[in-house]
Amino acid sequence: MKPAPILAAGGALVAVAALAALASLAQDAGPEPAEELAFLGEPVTAEQLRLGQDVYAANCAACHGADLEGQPDWRRRLEDGRAPAPPHDESGHTWHHSDRNLFTITKLGIGAIVPGYASDMPAFGDVLSDAEIAAALAYIKSTWPARQRGFQAEVTANDEGEL
Ligand code: HEC
Numbered sequence: 001m002k003p004a005p006i007l008a009a010g011g012a013l014v015a016v017a018a019l020a021a022l023a024s025l026a027q028d029a030g031p032e033p034a035e036e037l038a039f040l041g042e043p044v045t046a047e048q049l050r051l052g053q054d055v056y057a058a059n060c061a062a063c064h065g066a067d068l069e070g071q072p073d074w075r076r077r078l079e080d081g082r083a084p085a086p087p088h089d090e091s092g093h094t095w096h097h098s099d100r101n102l103f104t105i106t107k108l109g110i111g112a113i114v115p116g117y118a119s120d121m122p123a124f125g126d127v128l129s130d131a132e133i134a135a136a137l138a139y140i141k142s143t144w145p146a147r148q149r150g151f152q153a154e155v156t157a158n159d160e161g162e163l
Helices: 004-027 046-059 099-108 128-141 145-158
Strands: none
Touching: 046 128, 099 128, 099 145
């Protein structure tokens, strides 16, 4: 079995390359690389991310924070029992939800997912187009590190509900 060492070396090289790719993914803080990201099954484009960043700044940042950091002390309920706006970065739980649920929450409000639930999260269906909502959510997703992206991709793949 003479070729074995060469094959093993080749395998090690591939492994090293994969590790390097993972490491560079983990270091990416900004909204990229677009081609690895999908929203509702569609690849996310750089143009979409630019639109999403603008939509986010104009419509979401006031509550969810300019840096997606959420409202101060966001884990503590407000006096009226409602929840403050959570962060959309990896410290929050936006990445626990499938693409479909994120889209529905943003378009129709949390009540569309949890009927009767009182929330300060507005429904944006009358304010933003579907494309703008998708772009804002794609932008949010683009800021997540590899672990959160991977988790959320799995949740999305396992979500078989109807839009
Ligand atoms: C007026 C304040 C406000 C604005 C503006 C706002 N949100 Fe929210 N959002 C909230 C609050 C408060 C919650 C938490 C709701 C709850 O749990 O009751 C929330 C929750 C969410 C959630 C669910 C997060 C989770 O982990 O459960 C998503 C997704 C979301 N918002 C997306 C958006 C997007 C996208 C925009 C902009 C298009 C936006 N929000 C604008 C207040 C706001």
